[in-house]
Every structure is written in structure tokens, then in C-alpha cells.
Amino acid sequence: MAKSFKEILSSGEFVITSEIGPPKGTNVEKMVHHIELLKDKVHGLNVTDNQSSVMRLSSLAACHIIKDNGGEPILQMTCRDRNRMALQSDLISAYVLGIHNVLCLSGDHIYLGDHKGAKQVFDLDSVQLIAAVKGLEQGKDLGGNALDGAVEFCVGATATPEADRMDAQLLKFRKKVKVGAEFFQTQAVYDMEKLKAFMEYAMQFEVKILAGILVLISPGMAKYLNANVAGVTVPQELIDEMTGVEKGKALQKGIEIAARQIKQIKEEKICPGVHIMAIGKEEIVPEILAMAGL
Amino acid sequence: MIVAEQKPIQEIKTMMAKYQKILVVGCGTCVTVCMAGGEKEVGIIASCLRMALKLEGKEPEIIEGCIQRQCEWEFIDELKEKVEGVEAVLSSACGVGVQALAERVGNKPVYPALNTTFMGMPKEHGLWVENCRGCGNCGLGKFGGICPIARCSKELLNGPCGGSQNGKCEVNKEMDCGWQLIYERLNVLGQLDQIEDIILPEDWSTDRDKGQRRILREDVKI
Incomplete structure (x- = not known):
């Protein structure tokens, strides 16, 4: 039997995870194609949870499909759409469906998505959600009630190595470690020096940090990230590199940049692994990996 | 304090269009301080409502009033006579005041002229922020x-x-x-x-x- 994600994390192997975006609707054809393409090339496949506050097929259902197709799913769970009852219920449900990895996040604000008038929840925050998972592992729910059958997860969280106000972010990071996060998948990083600085701090803790690699697909995307996405900064030289190619070649350049970064992270041992995000273009991930020599 | 802001006059007009005799009543506490529903604003709301209804060929009688606090029975009771003489009341108090008035006057419909927004404070002139x-x-x-x-x-x-x-x-x-x-x-x-x-x-x-x-x-x- 293939190793579980938890075993991979402690094996010393360079860890590779990627991401699957569930469809908005019932047509899972493209998603299944991406799963088939990636499942044997990465150690874990995250499924986003109503990413960017856009309503989609649930992370739980998509993780189940990954499992059915022989992949190792990582269930992303945000605190935005469900209260503590629903979150715990979904965690138990995920476990019985064979989903044994979970990534706990706060979640984007509802106002950033496609249901701006919806009521957001945030009954728990990401730290409390991690603690809730650990509680379920001990056979107890947040109400203090005993479970008939506990869960056992590999629990992850997120971090933002390029945040501009690092002190407050590190407080949150420490708390996530303290409550039991075993691995981190970071927000997209483009500046390797900032990633190294973050890792210097993070190394004191017994957690595995997978560097977030967000593939640039156009110069416009780079500018959009800089203007609109908190904690992500694409340096000018990368924007110039993306702009400098002839028309129609930007995606290829983005693939090259991603592969280069992964290679550097691995060779210089900056992080023990990477998390590759190719939002909507998951089919390019095998090429990135090949180019990075993985 | 409770901070509120005035509803668009179109919305107020739609609520009040069927009445011939209306009392617009303000509150002298929080909504006076946040300049949304005190005596001065009652005057403005009543005038705007008169003009908006006149454009539709309606000329209802609109009476104005303001009490110190719409969230306490003793002040609301001062309005007894005025309320008896109208078909409906438009309250420019916060939601607490509107409900207190509605409960106390019983047999007359009471409508809100404001959207009650939050508990907060004026951070600078013209800017209110929620703090609690x-x-x-x-x-x-x-x-x-x-x-x-x-x-x-x-x-x-x-x-x-x-x-x-x-x-x-x-x-x-x-x-x-x-x-x-x-x-x-x-x-x-x-x-x-x-x-x-x-x-x-x-x-x-x-x-x-x-x-x-x-x-x-x-x-x-x-």
C-alpha cells in the first residue's frame, strides 16, 4: 500500500502537494481528468473549500472523488460557511469516507465572493478549528461530549511568509503550532529571501512547511496579485520576465518560473516541500514537476 | 451610542404614500447626536416627503414632532394626542424607538425612517464607526x-x-x-x-x- 500523507511528511522525502478546484455545478469531468493526471505525481491533492467565497461543489465531495480515483486528498475547511456543529460533523464524515488529511483555514471574507449578501459564520477561527480536530481525535467534541469512534487526521494550516506585518502573523502561526498543526501550506511566495527569513523562524518548531507556488499565467495576473491579494508580492523582475516574452508564451514562462522556484527550494533545502497552485490550469502541473526535475 | 442613517426618501415615500395624515417624530438622544433623526432631521424628512408625494399629486397633512427619548414609555406618552390625530407615524428613532412607539401606540401603524446601523461613535466629523x-x-x-x-x-x-x-x-x-x-x-x-x-x-x-x-x-x- 502507498504511504499515507502523514508518513510521507515524516519520511524525509521532498513533499509535493497540489490543488484541485471543484466545479461550480455537477459536471465533474474536468476535475476527474485533473485528478487522474496528478494523483500519482504528487503526495497529496488539496481541494479548496468554496475558494474565494465562490459557491462550488464541496471540498468533502471532491475529496471523496479523489479517494475513489486512488489519490490522497487533503480536505480544506474554512470557518466562513459552517458553525462548529457543521464543521465537526463534516470532519467525522470525511474520516469515515477515508479522508484523513485536513487543512484548516479562516477562509476569505464572504464579501469577496459571489454571494455578497450571504451571512458569514466564523463561529470558530482557524486556531480553534485545529483544536477542534485534535479534540475529535481524543474522542471529544467541542461540547465536551464523547464520540462513539474517534477520528485521526493529519492536520495542516496556512501561513503567509511574505506578510508585511509579520509579528502579528507569527503570533497566529505559533498558536496554530501550539494547538497541533503538523504541516503548513503557505500562501504563494515569490521572494525566496522572504521565504528563507520565515523559515529561519519556523524551523524552531516541529512542523513541515510546504512553500506555496502559485503559477503565474500572465503579466496581468502578477499585477492583479500585487494589487488585490493580501500577503502576495510578485517582484518587479518576475513581472518583467513575464512581460518580456512574445505573445502567447506567457504561460510557458510562468511554468518555467514555477519550476525554477521549486528547484531552488529543493536544492537549497529552503523548505521540505512545495504546494503547487495552478488555479484552473492543473494540467500544467506535471510539466512543472518534470522541469523541476521531480 | 446607537448610530443610524436615513432611509432613501423613495423608500420612505413608498411606505407612507397611502396615508393622508402622518406624524413624523424624532428622538432627542442618539440619533440626534449622529444627525440622523433628531428635531432638525424630522423637519428635513417631512419636507422631502411632502415634496416627493406632491410630485405624485398627493398632499397629505404631515405633522412634525420630537421627544427626548423614544425608547422610554414616559417620553412616548407625551405624544399621545398627536398620535391619535393621525393615520400613521413615521419614526426617525433607532429600531428600539420605533418598536417602543409601535408597542405603546398600539392601534396606529409605525414606520421606520432610518436604518439603525450599529453601536459606535463619531471618529471624525461626518464619520461614524462601529465599536461594539x-x-x-x-x-x-x-x-x-x-x-x-x-x-x-x-x-x-x-x-x-x-x-x-x-x-x-x-x-x-x-x-x-x-x-x-x-x-x-x-x-x-x-x-x-x-x-x-x-x-x-x-x-x-x-x-x-x-x-x-x-x-x-x-x-x-x-
């Missing part, structure tokens, strides 16, 4: 006097989310990140250790979640 959500379990002592429930757009209790940038919130670049403010304030106070420990999930049973909240004090009951 009335959760019923004040934790300000722990957070350096800055409330994460009212001032973090996700009500997070254990630190900022990844959407905090340049000290601002991901929802709106004009809005301060509540958690950045908390962190900086506790740093100045030398009290960062207060938030280093895990803050457990909030007990929302003191919030709205057990229905209408009430406080019963035997010591002050008559």
Missing part, C-alpha cells in the same frame, strides 16, 4: 481595549487572518485590520502575553442566540 457588537461577554480587557468581534471583519479571536495587509482589512482597504490594532496596542502596553495563549471558542449563548435578550434585576424592581 453587544455580544454580552466583554473581553476588551484581554484585547487592549479593541474588540476583535466588532472590529475584525471575521470576528477572529486568535490573531489576524492572511487577508491583513498594510494594516488594512481584505474587505476594504480603508478599514483598519482590527487584529493589527490589537497587536500594536498590546505591544505598547507590554501586554502581548495576554493573547499568546489559545483563546477558546466564543460562547455565543450571551449573544443573540437564545432569542431576545433581557436583563432582570430584582434589586431595582419596584
